Amino acid sequence: MRSPDQLVTAFRSSGRKVTPQRERIFSILHDNPSHPTAESVHAAVVADMPSVSLRTVYATLHELAEMGELRQLQLGTGSARFDPNVGDHHHLVCDDCGAVQDIGARFPGVRLDPDNPYGFVADATEIVFRGRCRDCLATETHPMRNKQQGATPHG
Numbered sequence: 310m311r312s313p314d315q316l317v318t319a320f321r322s323s324g325r326k327v328t329p330q331r332e333r334i335f336s337i338l339h340d341n342p343s344h345p346t347a348e349s350v351h352a353a354v355v356a357d358m359p360s361v362s363l364r365t366v367y368a369t370l371h372e373l374a375e376m377g378e379l380r381q382l383q384l385g386t387g388s389a390r391f392d393p394n395v396g397d398h399h400h401l402v403c404d405d406c407g408a409v410q411d412i413g414a415r416f417p418g419v420r421l422d423p424d425n426p427y428g429f430v431a432d433a434t435e436i437v438f439r440g441r442c443r444d445c446l447a448t449e450t451h452p453m454r455n456k457q458q459g460a461t462p463h464g
């Protein structure tokens with residue numbers, strides 16, 4: 310995703326409206342490694358701008374995705390996650406707390422056979438590593454561990 314200033318210019322030049330609310334959303338997402346949900350972006354926006362609706366947040370996220378500035382990911386964590394990192398990368402997904410982290414990985418052996426029976430041509434391959442994050446592993450050894458408390462994303 311480009312910088313908030315560049316996005317303002319890009320939005321304007323594509324005939325889209327730039328409001329202070331949208332600028333706030335741009336800056337929340339910029340360099341944000343937490344793969345936030347629309348709900349968590351909304352929570353961050355209303356901290357400064359209580360009148361912003363979740364609908365406005367969704368609309369802005371979808372416009373950014375349409376413009377190729379943001380990737381929408383379905384990682385099996387419940388809600389869609391939004392990723393400002395549109396470069397080539399893969400994800401670590403914590404099954405306990407839903408934390409999502411970027412990871413580089415090489416897998417030269419994973420290739421679709423060009424003679425596959427579907428005649429399918431793959432443009433991209435994405436790998437999701439599922440397991441538990443460092444924070445969840447640390448609490449796991451704690452005798453008072455409670456599964457319910459582990460449901461808060463660590464970011």
Ligand SMILES: [Zn+2]
Nearest residue numbers: 403406442445
């Ligand atoms: Zn975790």
Ligand SMILES: [Zn+2]
Nearest residue numbers: 392394410411
């Ligand atoms: Zn990512």
